[in-house]
Amino acid sequence: MSDEERSLIQQTDVHTKKDNSIKLKYVMIIPAVLFLLVGGGIQTYVINEWTQYRIRTENFPNMSSVHNFSACSHSNHSDETYKHYKIVQQKSALWLAIYTTAHHIPMIFANIILPTLTDTRGRRFLFVITSLGMLFRYCMITIVIYFKLSFMFVAAAYALDGLTGSSYALYSSVFSYVADITTGDNQRVQGIVLMEIVIVISTVLSSLFSGYFIDTWNFGFFNTGLISIFIAYVGFFIFAFLVPESLNETYQKKSKSKSILATVKRSTQFYYSAEFKGKRTCYILLLLCFIFAELSETNRSTLETLYFLGQPFCWGPSQIGVFSMVRHASKGIIGLSVLHVFQRFMSNQVIAAISTLSTAGSYMIEAFATSTVMIYMVPVVGVLAVLLIPMIRGIMSAMTDNDKQGALFSSLSSIQVICNLISSYTANGIYAATFSFMNGFVFLVLASFCMIDFTLLLVYCCVKPYDAIQPNARTHYTQHSTNV
Structure with missing residues (x-):
């Protein structure tokens, strides 16, 4: 055997070991994310439903009709039951808004700073911090439920979790981790899409399990909270002890510590x-x-x-849960399946543009739907909707040097928190303001946002310089990644 052949075999073995190690890291991070988010999703359903239940029982303890209220059977707004139901809904909405505000405001600042630090201190430290903060919130909320404490303690739990960055900082570090262990633009995009689908799956599972635990199996709010803590703890344990670091110690030592101001500038430098x-x-x-x-x-x-609780659908929680599961599962499974095929024939930005059209089409159908058959066309038309956000993340990540991945995803997670906060108020406000003349009007507004995205992507394709996306920028990958 010649030296050249022997060298070729050695290089092949190195690449094989590298691919196997990358697969191992994915195997470890996927269940960690899934368990942590499923536990958190169940906990969210628990606190939302418990808040409404407690307000109802404290204000109208002897009126079961308020609990069984249906918008379709009570069209008379002067009815006493309707007035009581409205009070419960208004108070519940107020406290849920307080929870959201307490959670998101500190999260904005945490997400500007913490994910950027992972470029110099490694990704694992943020995995541990965010998962600990989330686990603390779940434990504190479960204690509040058991002792029937003030709702302000719930808001405090959300605020403390927000200071650690919570789920958005977790997403940021996860996407940075994926950028570290993947090579090539398409592989990176596929990895980011895969993690987005894991997040979608966690949403489906938490919705499904919470319904069974609270209602079907009658575990109640406290016991369901305990179960969610155990599930989330499994995710925390994997993050803390089993997920390996993706940046080696040599690279971390070379990176200088930055002041808070310098850290903030680092996360926003891409835009100015x-x-x-x-x-x-x-x-x-x-x-x-x-x-x-x-x-x-x-x-x-x-x-x-x-939308589905009201006329003309008048669906119950089980019907809404089934539809939500179908919509999320279809776009997750099919979206991931078609991505690899699409990437053979078109660029990532074209795939993103197609995804905007898919999302806009699903909103248009939902806005004008009058029957169950039409509603179930929504997941059919919107099957590619899951690709848009991860495609944008993937394209931006491919444009960015490896030592700035944490800073990039830090800026995106901060924007994501702000958008979540804005949307939770404006979208519900639009729905309330337009409900009287068209209850699906808000979906037309959301469809228009998708068309704005489509236009922006067309402009991007026109102005993008040839070197904006650098497929070979990953050649120095091993300089700061572990020897995978």
């Missing part, structure tokens, strides 16, 4: 710094795409719940 001259327009266009995508998608499930 002279260092990114020639790419800034692309970054700004993609950031705008990300903003409108988040505004159109982040509050969709909440709006659909209100």
Whole structure:
């Protein structure tokens, strides 16, 4: 055997070991994310339903009709039961808004700073911090439920969790981790889409399990809270002890510590710094795409719940849960399946543009739907909706050097938190203001956001310089990644 053949075999073995190690890291991070988010999703359903239950029992302890209220059977708004039901809903909505505000405001600042630090301190430290903060919130809320403490303790639990960055900082570090362990633009996009689908699956499972635990099996709020803590703890344990670091110690030692101001600048430099001259327009266009995508998608499930509870559908929780499961599962499974095929024939930005049209079409159908058959066309038309946000993340990540991945995803997670906060107020406000003349009007507004995204992506394709996306920028990957 010649030296050249022997060298070729050795290189093949190295690449094989590298691929196997990458698969191992995915195997470890996927269940960690899934368990932590499923536990958190169940906990969210628990606190939302418990808040309404407690308000109802404290204000109208002897009126079971308020609990069994149906918008379809009580069209008379002067009816006494309707008035009581309205009071419960208003008070519940107020406290849920307080929870959201207490959670998101500190989260904005945490997400500007913490994910950026992972570029110098490694990804694992943020995995541990965020999962600990989330686990603390679940424990504190379960204690509040058991002792029937003030709702302000719930808000405090959300605020403390927000200071650690919560789920959005977790997403940021997860996407940075994926960027570390993948090579090539398409592989990176596929990895980010895969993690987005894991998040979608966690939403489906938490919705399904919470219904069974609270209602079907009658475990109640406290016991369901305990179960959610155990599930989330499994995720925390995997993050803390089993997920390996993706940045090696040599690279971390070379990176200098930054002040808080320098850290903030580092997470926003993509959109104004002279260092990114020639790419800034692309970054700004993609950031705008990300903003409108988040505004159109982040509050969709909440709006659909209100929409389906009312006329003409009058669905119950089980019917809404089935539809939600079908919509999320279909776009997750099919979306991931078609991505690899699409990437053979078209660029990632074209795939993102197609995804905007798929999402807009599903909103249009939902706005004018009058029957169950029409409603179930929504997941059919919107089957590619899951690709838009991860495609934007993937394109931006491919434009960015490896030592700035944490800073990039830090900026995106901060924007995501702000969009979530804005959407939770504006989308519900639009629904309330337009309900009287068209209860599906809000979905037309969200469809218009998708068309703005489509236009921005077309502009991006026109102005993008040839070197805006650098497939070979990953060649120095091993300089700061572990030897995978």
